[in-house]
Amino acid sequence: MADLADATSPSRPGLPWAYACLAGSMALVGSYVGLSKLLVAVFPVFLLAWLRFGIAAVAMAGWLRRPASEAPLSRHDRALLFLESFLGNFLFSVCMLYGIALSTALAAGVIMAALPGVVALMSRVFLGERLTGRVLAGIACAVAGIALVSWSKQQGGATPSAAEPPQALLGNLLLIGAVFCEASYVVIGKKLSGTLGPRRISALVNLWGLALVSPLGLWQALSFDFTAVTLPTWTLLLFYALAASMVTVWLWMTGLRHVPASRAGVFTVMLPVSAAAVGVLLLGERFSAAQAGAFGLAMLGIVLATWPERRSHL
Helix, strand or coil: CCCHHHCCCCCCCHHHHHHHHHHHHHHHHHHHHHHHHHHHCCCCHHHHHHHHHHHHHHHCHHHCCCCCCCCCCCHHHHHHHHHHHHHHHHHHHHHHHHHHHHCCHHHHHHHHCCHHHHHHHHHHHHHCCCCCHHHHHHHHHHHHHHHHHHHHCCCCCCCCCCCCHHHHHHHHHHHHHHHHHHHHHHHHHHHHHCCCCHHHHHHHHHHHHHHHHHHHHHHHHCCCCHHHCCHHHHHHHHHHHHHHHHHHHHHHHHHHCCCCHHHHHHHHHHHHHHHHHHHHHCCCCCCCHHHHHHHHHHHHHHHHHHCCCCCCCC
């Protein structure tokens, strides 16, 4: 039976399907970001990552088999898969988690606003993609939307605690590193999607992530009391593992097969937008005027980047 996720038949809804996959992937990431704070309060960071990759590895065991339509992995493909996992999973998580710990969530949001622009720059340099004026305008709207979502968190009277200057500087540098790690994930993913199917990429990248984090995860597991973890927390961990390592990666790689990396980068705006939506709808946070403006800019950016280009008929 053919792999429906990897099919590219003419009857497939093409770009609309790809755009839906990209938007769905980033929206799902944003939805579980806030909920994952509950897990970090229970599990140490590396143990949490180890459990996440381990659960997903079991769930995706059947995705590791090479389809008959795919060529065997080359040395170049193996190197890209390792870099995809090392930069996009392992190093991104380390830079982001420790960067926020040393800096502030507000600074993290503002710095992450550069992500669509960095993706566009790297896709131009490493993939040779052409950046149209409409895509650049969409990137600008995405950057402005992410920045507005971040600044809107200041409203409500809460003032973030200020970190010491040396710590804040180190934290901001780590957050900048996280931006480049995530942009590399998008660009490398585009290269891989040309030769491998989304399911196999998801499974192999997750397996590398498990291998990378296992030493630290096992070290933290030795001193952790697993009997103290409640059933709701285990349920949330299961959702987190399947969403973060399986579903979001599969959706993103499926969309990348049909969309340039620079255009796909605009969809990263859905991450902070969906995170804010979860806060308003599920956590009872107030919906501010700044957040409403951010939602509008995000949607405008996506429309500009994905609107079909007018073709000239000679």
